[in-house]
Amino acid sequence: MPETHSPASTRPVLSVSNLTTALRQRDGGFQTIIDDITFDIAPKETLAIVGESGSGKSVTALSIMRLLGGKSSRISGRVELAGRNLLDLTEPQMRAIRGNDIAMIFQEPMTSLNPLMTVGAQITEVLIRHRGMTQTEARRESLHMLERVRIPEARARLDEYPHRLSGGMRQRVMIAMALVCKPRLLIADEPTTALDVTIQAQTLALMKILQEEEGMGILFITHDMGVVSEVADRTLVMLRGKAVERGSTAELFASPRHSYARALLAAVPTLGTMEGVALPQRFPAIDQVTGKAALPPPPVDTVSADEPPVLRVRNLTTRYAVGRRLIGGPKFAIHAVENVSFDLRKGETLALVGESGCGKSTLGRSVLRLVEPKSGEIQLQGTDIRKLDTTGLRRMRRSAQLIFQDPYASLDPRYRVGTTIAEPILAHGLASRAEAQERVARLLERVGLSADAANRYPHEFSGGQRQRISIARALSLEPAMIVADEAVSALDVSIKAQVLNLMLDLQESLRLAYLFISHDMAVVERISHRVAVMYLGEVVEIGPRNAVFGNPQHPYTRKLLAAVPKLEPSRRDRKPMLSNDEIPSPIRAAGYEPPKRSYRMAGTDHFVCEN
Incomplete structure (x- = not known):
């Protein structure tokens, strides 16, 4: 499938060619998880990767970042960042790139935040390591970034531990940590999953503003098709490790060609569709092969006002x-x-x-x-x-x-x-x-x-x-x-x-x-x-x-x-x-x-x- 490029720039920030990743199984053999994926991301461009859990979206991101264990994975192809093939770099060279040239927002913040370090210490560590700032300078910049992602009482939160924050606030801390060094490429793996709609809107706006200011490319991994429609210039649809459809987001939403892409869009809940409907409604059952939706059975009223509350x-x-x-x-x-x-x-x-x-x-x-x-x-x-x-x-x-x-x-x-x-x-x-x-x-x-x-x-x-x-x-x-x-x-x-x-x-x-x-x-x-x-x-x-x-x-x-x-x-x-x-x-x-x-x-x- 030929790759189409955005006119945003003649040279991409990231160029992935024929990326194939296999993971070691219990029997010692390897199973292919990512099969021959190719895409580019230009400066100021957002590419969304969508697909079901287990389709290979997150493994694609981890392969790019070289965060899969060397003994438990086999990665082939090319992953070029500003002309350098990341798959050829040593681990010390990759450590200098992670968090600096490429930043990643992970799906589950509690698996990424150190529970023994305060929020402020974890953000300042990035600035001291990659930007050579003093402790005072790094703390000041960390506070500024927490305020930009709308953490309430940001100064007090600097000295809080992650477990004291809500799930949404922990995710905002992760976003602040990823953006604080203004990377060339941001990999966002379900970055707004834990956020409510108002903070999600503000976070996406912040990412877009920083993208424009810094010329940053964004690889956006999500299952929220509403977010994809608002942020992505192009979209790549994955199914069982393969790219089954790609193209401009507007074209894909208007006329998806692959049955699986049609199934994904058909399953999206849309605000306003329940107007005048009194009872909860099941979602259409989607056949992932044909992309056709079977009408759900009618709802049954299960609530009686005559019974005492549970x-x-x-x-x-x-x-x-x-x-x-x-x-x-x-x-x-x-x-x-x-x-x-x-x-x-x-x-x-x-x-x-x-x-x-x-x-x-x-x-x-x-x-x-x-x-x-x-x-x-x-x-x-x-x-x-x-x-x-x-x-x-x-x-x-x-x-x-x-x-x-x-x-x-x-x-x-x-x-x-x-x-x-x-x-x-x-x-x-x-x-x-x-x-x-x-x-x-x-x-x-x-x-x-x-x-x-x-x-x-x-x-x-x-x-x-x-x-x-x-x-x-x-x-x-x-x-x-x-x-x-x-x-x-x-x-x-x-x-x-x-x-x-x-x-x-x-x-x-x-x-x-x-x-x-x-x-x-x-x-x-x-x-x-x-x-x-x-x-x-x-x-x-x-x-x-x-x-x-x-x-x-x-x-x-x-x-x-x-x-x-x-x-x-x-x-x-x-x-x-x-x-x-x-x-x-x-x-x-x-x-x-x-x-x-x-x-x-x-x-x-x-x-x-x-x-």
Whole structure:
């Protein structure tokens, strides 16, 4: 397939020719993962690589960066950066290039950030190593970059450790670290996966501005076709290690030629398609061979207002102490969740949306008492879980499970996948060991993996595959409620559709209740019954999905909806607008009590904060 070039420059920043990568298997042999890939990236140009998890997108990036082990991989072809073949360089020469001439933003920030070093120390290390700055100069530049990626309280965050930050803020730290040396080429592997829509829009605008200023080329790996339409000049579609289609983004979106490219576009959830539809809708089932979409079955109403709620939350408040006085306790407190109330019924999905750091994940953990609330009432199936002892909490967690945002951090790397999924089944005495293994095989197949995946370790899977394993583990106890914290954020569009359809199937057959935490507004519109919008720990708007999306009343809700990427490649030519508005901080002086909020009714079960 001939390579077409952008007119942005006559000489590419990166030229990849006939790249082929094979990885060593358990039997000692090698399996080809990347098969004869060729592409160029010009200065100021963005090439997007799209495809399903396991298609070879990330392995392509790791091959370019020479981050695959020499003994466990075989890489052939040419990878030229400014005329130098990176495959011929020594490891010390590559270390001088990584982070300086080529920077990479990885998909999972917690696997890339050192948990023993502060955020500031990790960014300044890059500047000292590659730019020869003093500690003072590097710290000043690091602070500036954190402010540019809109980290709230950036000066204080410099001295925080990664585990103290939300998933979205950790990803913004990774972006700041990658851009701080102004590289010639930026490889962005799912850089906005963990970001809410407003920060995603600002991050993409920042990357575009820096790209224009520095003449930087960008290799953008993603499964978000809306982002591709807004940022990519050209797009390369990968399937099972091969490039099956490439060309300008506008042409590919308007008239995809390969059936797989058509399938990818058909599976993309689009904001606004649920107008006037009362119940959650399954996604079309896409045949990846023909690219045809089979209409999903009609939805079934699984919610009854006559039944008591599965989860009842009243005036829930969770705060974290920050800083210590010599005498007298903490100096500050993070108001992560503040005076939140809602009900969640059997068969219902309540979606929590809002910016990273707004308290969504803390709220999800608080209702399961994985984080201890400061005050409020939490009733799960009529039981006040704040009064439960350790034994009671253990029994309660059979009825309520959590799907974590970062699958790699929640899967024990020492255990095979089958052991991890079987562990809760055996711990609760629900099956014998042999029966548990049979149940594990069925669960893996239900989430789109083969049964023999049970014998492999987490590091042997892609990010999307690891998330499916986490979902299988959460389903293993057949709970009444699941808190899904960005449960599908790491999945490509077609697998995301399959997993969400699976969740809706389970909800229909088992009347599961979902507390669905997400920044993907198109997905939220498709699968939720009700939506709660959070801002700085408080719910500013809550109501039926059609009411919140069709008639948003709070300014922040309207801002979130306006920031959602659209499948319109023509929008790519717009001049990026980078907001310098500072995100207010949730940190308050110890003892501070926020004013009591008042809500007005904007419609049936639709409430909006007025102050």
